[in-house]
Amino acid sequence: MYALAGKRVFVAGHRGMVGGAIVRRLAEEGCAVLTASRAELDLRDQAAVREWFGRMRPDAVFLAAAKVGGILANDSLPADFLYENMMIEANIIEAAHRVDVEKLLFLGSSCIYPKFAPQPIQEAALLTGPLEPTNEWYAIAKIAGIKLAQAYRRQHGRDFISAMPTNLYGPGDNFDLNSSHVMPALIRKAHEAKRAGTPLTVWGTGSPRREFLFVDDCADACVEIMKRYSEDEHINVGSGSDVTILELTQLVSEVVGFDGEIVQDLSKPDGTPRKLMASDKLRAMGWAPRTPLREGIAASYAWFLEQQRAG
Ligand code: GDP
Numbered sequence: 001m002y003a004l005a006g007k008r009v010f011v012a013g014h015r016g017m018v019g020g021a022i023v024r025r026l027a028e029e030g031c032a033v034l035t036a037s038r039a040e041l042d043l044r045d046q047a048a049v050r051e052w053f054g055r056m057r058p059d060a061v062f063l064a065a066a067k068v069g070g071i072l073a074n075d076s077l078p079a080d081f082l083y084e085n086m087m088i089e090a091n092i093i094e095a096a097h098r099v100d101v102e103k104l105l106f107l108g109s110s111c112i113y114p115k116f117a118p119q120p121i122q123e124a125a126l127l128t129g130p131l132e133p134t135n136e137w138y139a140i141a142k143i144a145g146i147k148l149a150q151a152y153r154r155q156h157g158r159d160f161i162s163a164m165p166t167n168l169y170g171p172g173d174n175f176d177l178n179s180s181h182v183m184p185a186l187i188r189k190a191h192e193a194k195r196a197g198t199p200l201t202v203w204g205t206g207s208p209r210r211e212f213l214f215v216d217d218c219a220d221a222c223v224e225i226m227k228r229y230s231e232d233e234h235i236n237v238g239s240g241s242d243v244t245i246l247e248l249t250q251l252v253s254e255v256v257g258f259d260g261e262i263v264q265d266l267s268k269p270d271g272t273p274r275k276l277m278a279s280d281k282l283r284a285m286g287w288a289p290r291t292p293l294r295e296g297i298a299a300s301y302a303w304f305l306e307q308q309r310a311g
Contacts, residue, residue, distance in 0.1 A: 002102070002103050002226065004029040004030070004223070005030040007102075008034055009029075010036075010056065013066065015037070016065065017168065017169075018107060018165070018168060018219065019062070019065065022062050022064055024216065034058055036056075040052075043092065044087040044091070046087075046090075046094075049092060049095045050094075050098065054095075058101055060101065063106045065088050066107070066142075067081055067084040067138075069138075069174075069179045070181040071203075071271050072179070072269075074134055074137065075134045075135070075269070079137075082138070082141050086144055089148060093148050097160075102159060103230075105162070105225060105226045106145050106148075106149045108163070108165075109164060110211070110238075111138060112131075112139050112142050112143050113125050115130060116273075120238075120276045120278035121275060122278045123233050123236055123278075127143070146234050161226075161229055163221070163235050163237050164277070165238070166213050166238040166239065166277050167181060167211060168213055168214075168215045169214065169215065169297075170299060172303070173304075175187070177189070183212060183248070186252040187252055187297065187301050191256050191258070194260070198260070199261040199262065199263045200261070200263070203265050204266065205266065208245050208274065209243065209245075209276065210242055210245065210275065211240075212296070221287055222237070224285065228285055229285070235281050236278060236282065238276070238277035240279055242276040251294060255297045
């Protein structure tokens, strides 16, 4: 058991959806939360990261900083996704080692697994087959991060661990249609189609299956993992069930109140056919998500409307 109370806890990536949710969740832990804005600290800059760690001396680190994006962004900015993510994780993990950080949790994603991994995907499926080409740049960087945490455990005895969350969504999500993931994209599209009285366009065939987890549930799991997990192998963080993109479109339409036509854009890629994760290890720790999909979508839509109103 690693207690967070009284500790100095750095959340790297606090402006992102996951980092923001971890900061909210840490309010319950009685720890001092450290954050650094992008202007204050460029995580891709090794010297700056070393200097910041030397000065701030965190006890624990949640590594939730990453360059992230949906299927199109990943596919069109391969250099950014590979380079920036490798730099961020290498700089932070090395700096954490130098200043004797007691515990570090590195966050990855379900896209680290082979495209055709047996479902539900066990942690052991890592590096057993070829990756999905549309996001292999991001995946390779995240796999390097897992290995880096393991390497510092083995070579230096560091308590550095990794968690792989499934597709996340919720308040703080990116609703920009060119770079977003499917959930915020569908919420925005349903909202705009309802207003304009136009059809809602879904990319691809709508048949791929995806698992979704509400971001505050993910943050709760991350804090539990930080406190109670200490193994070489990464740990999956999923909700345990998946839906087709078409089912998701229907559910989002219901929540948003859109009842018009749904059309496909077959010029856009489908990506991996399915990526449901096996989260048995996490369940065995007694953790389960709390937010049903419909409720989470409603919370995410409410946040989107608030942002629209705020201009
Ligand atoms: P992925 O999980 O890495 O494939 O990333 P996404 O969340 O971007 O896409 C998931 C699935 O949703 C893919 O099959 C997409 O083609 C599909 N999809 C349907 N409509 C959209 C959309 O408007 N935006 C995005 N990003 N994906 C969409």
